[in-house]
Amino acid sequence: DTDPAPDLRSVLPSEVNSKYNTIYGIVFDAGSTGTRIHIYTFHQRAAGSPLELDGEIFESVKPGLSAYANQPEKGADAVLSLLQLAQDAVPSSHWQKTPLILKATAGFRLLPVHQAEGLLSEVRKVFNSSPFLVPENSVTILDGTDEGILAWITVNFLTGRLHGDHSVGTLDLGGASTQITFLPLNKATLDETPQESLASFELFNSTYRLYTRSYLGLGLKEARLAVLEASVSVAQQEQTFRSHCFPPALNGSWVFSGVTYRYGGHSDGLTGFHLCYSEVQRIVVGKLHQVEEIRHSPFYAFSYYYDRAVDSSLIGECHVCAA
Numbered sequence: 651d652t653d654p655a656p657d658l659r660s661v662l663p664s665e666v667n668s669k670y671n672t673i674y675g676i677v678f679d680a681g682s683t684g685t686r687i688h689i690y691t692f693h694q695r696a697a698g699s700p701l702e703l704d705g706e707i708f709e710s711v712k713p714g715l716s717a718y719a720n721q722p723e724k725g726a727d728a729v730l731s732l733l734q735l736a737q738d739a740v741p742s743s744h745w746q747k748t749p750l751i752l753k754a755t756a757g758f759r760l761l762p763v764h765q766a767e768g769l770l771s772e773v774r775k776v777f778n779s780s781p782f783l784v785p786e787n788s789v790t791i792l793d794g795t796d797e798g799i800l801a802w803i804t805v806n807f808l809t810g811r812l813h814g815d816h817s818v819g820t821l822d823l824g825g826a827s828t829q830i831t832f833l834p835l836n837k838a839t840l841d842e843t844p845q846e847s848l849a850s851f852e853l854f855n856s857t858y859r860l861y862t863r864s865y866l867g868l869g870l871k872e873a874r875l876a877v878l879e880a881s882v883s884v885a886q887q888e889q890t891f892r893s894h895c896f897p898p899a900l901n902g903s904w905v906f907s908g909v910t911y912r913y914g915g916h917s918d919g920l921t922g923f924h925l926c927y928s929e930v931q932r933i934v935v936g937k938l939h940q941v942e943e944i945r946h947s948p949f950y951a952f953s954y955y956y957d958r959a960v961d962s963s964l965i966g967e968c969h970v971c972a973a
């Protein structure tokens with residue numbers, strides 16, 4: 651779960667673009683496992699022409715903001731520390747015209763509304779006291795549908811597939827939720843999909859109708875807690891959560907979202923794939939919507955799919971990819 655260390659020099663805007671108007675934008679990704687800042691630099695060749703991306707500065711802190719549900723001011727401090735980086739990176743002459751936004755994802759969707767709002771309101775205070783431009787609704791929770799759609803647009807835009815019939819589906823595995831999104835080509839898929847899993851939008855003069863579904867609680871970390879039947883209150887009593895997925899003699903502890911969970915194998919001595927599989931199956935049975943078309947569609951998988959594939963040597967690490 652280590653985030654890449656930032657190399658600020660390699661992502662600063664290049665001198666060649668200095669003759670153009672430089673535009674900055676600051677985006678916070680408040681994920682369930684960490685808060686990340688992206689400071690983008692664009693240039694524009696002429697007024698009204700599209701922005702061209704020059705570089706990005708990236709930094710992250712752990713745990714995610716939602717871990718500060720009971721200490722919203724402390725959560726906002728984490729945002730403030732990242733914002734300092736933006737003040738160093740963006741020239742002061744541009745501060746007032748540089749927009750600042752924060753989008754929170756599944757960690758926030760799982761919080762009771764008053765706690766989520768408490769955190770967002772502390773972040774708004776930090777934003778409003780910053781020298782940057784704070785647009786209306788700049789601090790909000792992204793819903794699962796938008797999270798799925800934005801990931802799909804990003805992958806298909808970056809791989810040059812946005813136009814035509816050769817788009818790829820996206821599988822995004824976060825800490826607290828997971829999203830599956832694709833462009834259905836079969837009428838049967840559209841007929842059997844509930845309306846809430848179909849999203850239409852306009853982009854670059856085309857209309858897209860995507861299948862997108864977000865499963866809250868089935869991100870890597872939340873699903874792990876579900877398999878262990880773990881809860882914060884029981885974890886605080888220092889009880890050990892046991893699973894047949896672990897070797898019987900194993901005892902360990904795991905910190906997620908500021909809470910320490912003790913875990914271990916069962917004293918009955920039983921362990922192994924089949925027992926573990928049925929424990930995991932229990933948390934997904936009846937919850938998944940699966941359409942036939944995805945069996946024959948190409949998908950790109952990222953986030954924790956990528957991290958875990960690297961960890962288990964299924965793929966090599968990508969050294970040149972963007973964070």
Ligand SMILES: O=c1[nH]cnc2c1ncn2[C@@H]1O[C@H](COP(=O)(O)OP(=O)(O)O)[C@@H](O)[C@H]1O
Pocket residue numbers: 679680681682683684686714755756757823824825826827828869952953954955957972973
């Ligand atoms: O900008 C990004 N590009 C690629 N992967 C990212 C980016 N931001 C977060 N991730 C990946 O997302 C995963 C964590 O998801 P997150 O904490 O956002 O969960 P959530 O979406 O359930 O709130 C990690 O694998 C992390 O590396």
